[in-house]
Amino acid sequence: MEIPVMDTKTEPTITAAVLLIGDEILSGRTKDLNLAYIAQFLAARGIDVREARVVPDVEAEIVAALNALRARYTYVFTTGGIGPTHDDITADAVARAFGVPISHHPEAVRLLQEHFREIGREANEARMRMARLPEGAEMIPNPVSRAPGFHIGNVFVLAGVPKIMQAMLDELAPKLEQGRLLHSRTVLAEVAEGDLATGLGTIQAAYPAVAIGSYPFERDGQYGANIVLRSRDVAQLDAAETAVRKLVEDLQARVPEPKAWT
Amino acid sequence: MEIPVMDTKTEPTITAAVLLIGDEILSGRTKDLNLAYIAQFLAARGIDVREARVVPDVEAEIVAALNALRARYTYVFTTGGIGPTHDDITADAVARAFGVPISHHPEAVRLLQEHFREIGREANEARMRMARLPEGAEMIPNPVSRAPGFHIGNVFVLAGVPKIMQAMLDELAPKLEQGRLLHSRTVLAEVAEGDLATGLGTIQAAYPAVAIGSYPFERDGQYGANIVLRSRDVAQLDAAETAVRKLVEDLQARVPEPKAWT
Numbered sequence: 001m002e003i004p005v006m007d008t009k010t011e012p013t014i015t016a017a018v019l020l021i022g023d024e025i026l027s028g029r030t031k032d033l034n035l036a037y038i039a040q041f042l043a044a045r046g047i048d049v050r051e052a053r054v055v056p057d058v059e060a061e062i063v064a065a066l067n068a069l070r071a072r073y074t075y076v077f078t079t080g081g082i083g084p085t086h087d088d089i090t091a092d093a094v095a096r097a098f099g100v101p102i103s104h105h106p107e108a109v110r111l112l113q114e115h116f117r118e119i120g121r122e123a124n125e126a127r128m129r130m131a132r133l134p135e136g137a138e139m140i141p142n143p144v145s146r147a148p149g150f151h152i153g154n155v156f157v158l159a160g161v162p163k164i165m166q167a168m169l170d171e172l173a174p175k176l177e178q179g180r181l182l183h184s185r186t187v188l189a190e191v192a193e194g195d196l197a198t199g200l201g202t203i204q205a206a207y208p209a210v211a212i213g214s215y216p217f218e219r220d221g222q223y224g225a226n227i228v229l230r231s232r233d234v235a236q237l238d239a240a241e242t243a244v245r246k247l248v249e250d251l252q253a254r255v256p257e258p259k260a261w262t
Numbered sequence: 263m264e265i266p267v268m269d270t271k272t273e274p275t276i277t278a279a280v281l282l283i284g285d286e287i288l289s290g291r292t293k294d295l296n297l298a299y300i301a302q303f304l305a306a307r308g309i310d311v312r313e314a315r316v317v318p319d320v321e322a323e324i325v326a327a328l329n330a331l332r333a334r335y336t337y338v339f340t341t342g343g344i345g346p347t348h349d350d351i352t353a354d355a356v357a358r359a360f361g362v363p364i365s366h367h368p369e370a371v372r373l374l375q376e377h378f379r380e381i382g383r384e385a386n387e388a389r390m391r392m393a394r395l396p397e398g399a400e401m402i403p404n405p406v407s408r409a410p411g412f413h414i415g416n417v418f419v420l421a422g423v424p425k426i427m428q429a430m431l432d433e434l435a436p437k438l439e440q441g442r443l444l445h446s447r448t449v450l451a452e453v454a455e456g457d458l459a460t461g462l463g464t465i466q467a468a469y470p471a472v473a474i475g476s477y478p479f480e481r482d483g484q485y486g487a488n489i490v491l492r493s494r495d496v497a498q499l500d501a502a503e504t505a506v507r508k509l510v511e512d513l514q515a516r517v518p519e520p521k522a523w524t
Contacts, residue, residue: 026311028301039290052316085476086463126459145523197388201348214347261407
């Protein structure tokens with residue numbers, strides 16, 4: 001169900017895509033935690049994540065995904081591939097996608113040299129690779145481990161380590177345009193989805209400004225569904241929620257308790 | 263680092279993409295568990311997941327992603343959107359992507375009518391929507407809740423609920439071509455990535471048949487990296503692993519313990 005836009009002409013929806021970069025996510029070795037975090041972070045600012053992709057550490061794949069996504073959404077957030085090792089190729093891929101050269105950024109060089117001096121580490125070539133930024137990029141500060149992320153055009157390039165990624169999001173937040181909040185309500189239905197579906201479909205048709213999703217669950221042999229309603233129009237959302245609650249109460253009184261999915 | 267293919271001519275790599283369908287993943291409300299499970303399941307059969315996408319419950323988005331992925335990879339696995347409610351539109355989107363009509367599949371109808379009779383539920387229109395399959399599709403049995411997944415061309419359409427999705431994978435497994443296993447080794451390095459990087463890059467260059475990734479971690483103030491080596495060529499993998507272990511031992515004896523990322 002597409003999130004309806006109330007007033008496209010006066011207030012366009014602000015959209016985002018997330019690009020997760022790394023073989024370790026595609027191999028199943030690492031479970032991604034960043035997408036859900038970024039989505040919630042942006043939702044709190046009225047920005048809708050509309051698509052996510054996971055690509056391997058292959059430059060051509062990163063470039064193709066970046067170019068597809070940055071053309072289509074207000075913002076693109078990437079995670080992963082900005083460390084000092086040979087498999088960290090995100091900065092090069094972003095430069096390639098934007099068709100600009102990449103080189104050591106003087107401010108990043110100064111910052112990292114000072115940081116490595118402070119912690120008593122050699123500012124060797126590998127470590128200083130982390131100061132390489134595409135031409136025209138601006139640094140995103142990294143309060144955890146100093147090596148910066150960066151921002152070029154509508155693309156924000158963040159670390160893959162969740163703790164560092166999250167700190168970078170806090171740093172870049174002031175640069176983001178804010179949208180109207182997409183409000184959401186959840187109604188717990190101790191009813192099988194198969195009993196809910198017709199009524200729920202009728203309510204959805206009556207409230208096109210509200211996106212209604214049904215998410216079945218099972219907990220300790222108890223089945224049911226969480227009905228999630230989302231809208232930027234609070235009056236419509238209130239009305240749709242009331243209708244869903246009435247439907248659920250009615251069904252809970254009338255149909256047998258669900259003992260199976262659907 | 264692209265996973266190198268040993269012998270493309272005689273034995274092409276079997277590849278896959280995963281398409282996660284659902285607003286609830288893009289909103290951050292639900293954390294996806296299916297990608298990592300599918301990736302590990304396929305890896306055990308020598309099949310490499312090369313890309314994943316998350317799209318909302320919007321038909322045009324599902325169709326576009328499906329058509330991009332099915333043209334490019336040996337297999338595509340979708341999860342989500344095959345229940346009885348109005349927001350479950352995956353079967354229709356798959357039919358549209360393949361340019362075929364969709365209708366009630368006689369075998370699925372029989373199966374579901376029998377199931378709902380057994381559990382004492384009305385086989386209403388919404389529940390029977392789950393028997394609708396694109397023309398030419400074959401059912402994938404669902405031992406958990408009966409409503410089938412399906413298989414059309416190189417696309418496998420699975421439930422979003424992890425327990426059901428996992429059971430469907432077991433059912434469809436015999437249909438999959440198997441590839442040569444991609445073996446992997448992990449070397450724990452209690453060394454900062456910035457100290458490892460140069461040596462690791464040299465080893466990567468010496469063993470192009472092995473994909474080497476470095477994944478930094480922090481646990482209780484102890485920093486380090488897991489070096490993951492992957493290859494279909496066990497002799498090369500053994501040799502590269504020996505080289506990485508030697509590098510790590512040498513560095514652990516020589517450089518200070520890491521007290522920070524990189």
